[in-house]
Amino acid sequence: MVPSTVRGLALPARLTSLIARGRWRHPGAAALTEAVPWFEDPLAFVRNPEQMTFASQSMDLLADDPHATYFSVARGSRTAGPLELPWLDAERAVLIAITRTPGDDGALALDYRSDPADPRIAGSDFWADASACRWRIVAPTFSDFATSLGL
Numbered sequence: 001m002v003p004s005t006v007r008g009l010a011l012p013a014r015l016t017s018l019i020a021r022g023r024w025r026h027p028g029a030a031a032l033t034e035a036v037p038w039f040e041d042p043l044a045f046v047r048n049p050e051q052m053t054f055a056s057q058s059m060d061l062l063a064d065d066p067h068a069t070y071f072s073v074a075r076g077s078r079t080a081g082p083l084e085l086p087w088l089d090a091e092r093a094v095l096i097a098i099t100r101t102p103g104d105d106g107a108l109a110l111d112y113r114s115d116p117a118d119p120r121i122a123g124s125d126f127w128a129d130a131s132a133c134r135w136r137i138v139a140p141t142f143s144d145f146a147t148s149l150g151l
Contacts, residue, residue: 006052006094012110012118012142015096018151019048027149035148036108036138040127042100043108052094055107059090071105071124072133076113086134088122089113096121108138121145 004016011019018024026032026045046052062073076082076089083089088109097108106124114120121138128134139145 004049006049007056009092009094009110009112010116011049011094014118014143014146015110018146023151027151031149035145036123038125038127038136039106039108039123039138041104041106043097043106044100045097046095052096055095055098056093056109059088059093059095059109063090070132072135084113085111085122085136086125088124088135093122105133109135110142111135115141118143 004011015024024045024047026043029042032039032043046055059073062068062071063075072087073090074083074087075091077091088111092112093109094112095107095109099106106126108121108123110119111122112119118141120140121142122135123138125134125136128136139148
């Protein structure tokens with residue numbers, strides 16, 4: 001049985017089902033380029049909840065480092081107002097894909113600020129603005145993202 005939560009956040013039912021059936025895997029470069037045309041680095045899908053927990057710890061490190069604002073990751077509970085895109089809230093996100101090359105630092109995340117049952121997908125954009133990473137919407141829901149990839 002696949003654990004249904006990561007970092008205290010319930011994984012979308014469709015993602016849990018894909019993992020349980022062995023279908024949560026990289027769909028191929030063409031499908032991913034079609035879904036996220038601006039993302040330049042090769043991605044690897046984070047295959048299971050345990051690996052998602054491990055990968056997502058990097059957001060905690062970035063959110064807790066006052067010198068890491070370049071990555072636009074913070075903790076919503078520590079901000080004066082609502083934390084919105086282009087910032088990612090480390091407390092309300094789970095990484096589901098990371099760059100294949102260590103040190104490239106790119107990722108796709110479930111962003112639960114939109115919907116706790118079917119969160120949007122946000123992607124780190126290092127290419128539009130060289131001065132900082134900007135998180136942007138890849139798909140309005142995980143379900144839309146999975147459908148766009150043919151999963």
